[in-house]
Amino acid sequence: MTGHARWRDPRLGRTDEVCLDAGRVRYHEAGDGPALVFVHGYLVNANIWRKLVPLLSEQYRCITPDWPLGSHVVPVPSEADLSPTGIARLIAGFLEALDLCDVTLVGNDSGGAYSQLVAARHPRRLSGLVLNSCETPWCSWPPNPGGFGVLKAAARHPASHRALYQALRWERTWRWRNTYGWLAKYPIDVDAMRSYVRPVITRRDIRLDGRKAISTVSARYSRDAAEQLRDTFTGRVLCAWGSEDRVFALDDARRYAAKLGARLRTIDDSYTYTAEDQPERTADVLRDWLDGTDRGA
Template structure:
């Protein structure tokens, strides 16, 4: 059984003038993990030992404004800015090229980075990403459209709202409770975390960052794998098939009994498919 809460981030680095919490584990071919929202690097905890055991040097980090990274007062934390930050991280880690696995907005921002820096990607695996006009999903849209009010709402109401949202992210609802739920909530509650969450994450839930995918994806020239939780309540699986149709030679694998946070529902299946895809290249 995997260690439920291993130490994932073991250093702080400065990239583009901002403090980023990061970690590097194992040895071998470099593999960069890019998380989504509302999440942070905790979502990789069950994949990390499987990936290092498979012979990868795993690089992971919390996005700017997320988790243990800096919560900037005025910097852009949209996925457009986060895409440039990813390239800055590759430079910091001295990785001319790397395999990349991006989930949710982490997958969308990785695609944006690949549009202009495809030569830095050995391969790209994307999972349950926001794309085209798929986001924000209905429950998040109402929150996004009123994010300033949510930023100052009663802290108990805020926590209850986010607990409801996080339970939607998994197929097995019993996973998202107790200590795991507390750790997902920890960076987004409190006098700093709550307003920062709405201002630096939810305010940027907007399809303007992905509405050009239909035009740009057919021009992408790198190995791409798409993983999707069959029971995703936020990003319907129909978008996975649309992405497969638009990305040349993309491989799609739909994972049963898995929701949006498929790394929580099916970590072994996700790790196996990621490793097999990279080894097949």
């Protein structure tokens, strides 16, 4: 594998690995204080948080794993369960392996859907949940806006899955609406983008992990989790949404925040990847909520 795929921004902190029942997970850690564990979505990795972590790590312990969602470098065993429930167990196992308590889980894009499953089914180590421009009960999974449903359709067969991603060899495709163009308002740094696309282009074992993950997603998982969250999750919840999100509707975020009794905060001048488009504003929203100075509705 080329160095592009393995590159992680040094601002994410030191790199380590932990061996879980489902396989090894590579993660990055910076700072001290209350633990924030970040859950990225499909076909990105810890680099999605590279601008946000240095803004929070003076007050918080920021832990940014590479989850096995197609842009990672350490494959899991071929028998690993990478369905939504399997990924949720993996995340819960990670928290247990690091003996983390009173964790705030921060999930973006489909990472927010996985985070909802963790909070609904494995809440013991959580004190808070941040849903950052992600699936709500009124979304499909994959979401229909942007044409992301094609990802699941192509994953039905290894050949179509492999063929679909070959276009990502060319930088001009990175701004297409059904790649990253409707997720990030502004172009993503080339080094970060290469770390996202090179594994799925060049490695069959990584493609297998990603294909298993995307082929099994369904809105029934996120909708079931939403019902359980409303009824059973006792931690605090924040909905932090890009004000111009083109994939996950802000109106749905408002409905969901009301359903959960959660705070809703919008992040101006941003699509789904708020930590990419507006890291300073995202950090301000998180800090205000985490330290209790956010008194708004």
